Amino acid sequence: MNRPGLVQGKKALVVGVASERSLAWAVAQALAREGADLAFSYQGERLGERVRALASEVGSTVVEPCDVSRDEDIDALARAIAGRWDRLDILVHAVAFAPREALAGGFTGNTDREAFRLAHDVSAYSLVGLVRALRPLLAAAAGSVVTLSYLGAERALPNYNVMGPAKASLEASVRFLAFDLGPEGIRVNAVSAGPVKTLAAAGIPGFRRMLDHVQRTAPLRRSITAEEVANAALFLLSGLASGVSGETLYVDAGYHIVGMAFEDPPSGSG
């Protein structure tokens, strides 16, 4: 007899798949492997075809459009899910956006009001908006919500710029949602992932250099994989984490705990 999966029979909605390299897709695959039934949303018809193809790989035909910057879209998504399922056990939120011009050069010079508004709307409010719309379904399941964050929420670093404040708002929103919805049995957590080469990271100036720096500095002396992010998200979304809410769990090979690090001696030097 096979052991039941960690999320066997649970109903899961994954928001934020953009390609086969997306962290959202890695989480979806881990959930499918562990027995969940999946639904996906996508933004824009161009991504619709891609996401439908990926969804079919994990046996899902529930694929709905949703531009998370539009309340009508979020409401329509919640109605579509409610039309199929009487509860939602799992919500995965893996969405972020800032104007490309805001993600290079200096923070002060590149953060105008509109870049700040858009980054916070798409990257932080979208979690609150989705949870608001899905609240009855999540409460019916005593569901679990996971979002993805990044170190820029807590530390200043090059080029991440306005996404830093947006992720800080996202992590604070995780705590306030966890506080507010805990009495309904709903848990809300974040995974703060180290850099992974996804579409969201493609074309970021100096991304290769950041990966090299992490690989030289992190306690594990390497960067992390999408599968490692997915397994941590799976843990938080499963019953194994039934006592965890409002947390930000770092999956970064230990990078964020380092205060100072000297270079390793060249290999073979003794």
Ligand code: 0WE
């Ligand atoms: O949160 C992110 C990236 C999110 C993101 C990516 C893009 C690229 C395309 C938000 N908005 C846009 N807008 C676009 O036009 N990450 C954690 C990945 C990332 O992005 C960086 C990083 C890392 C790591 C940007 C600068 C420095 C480091």
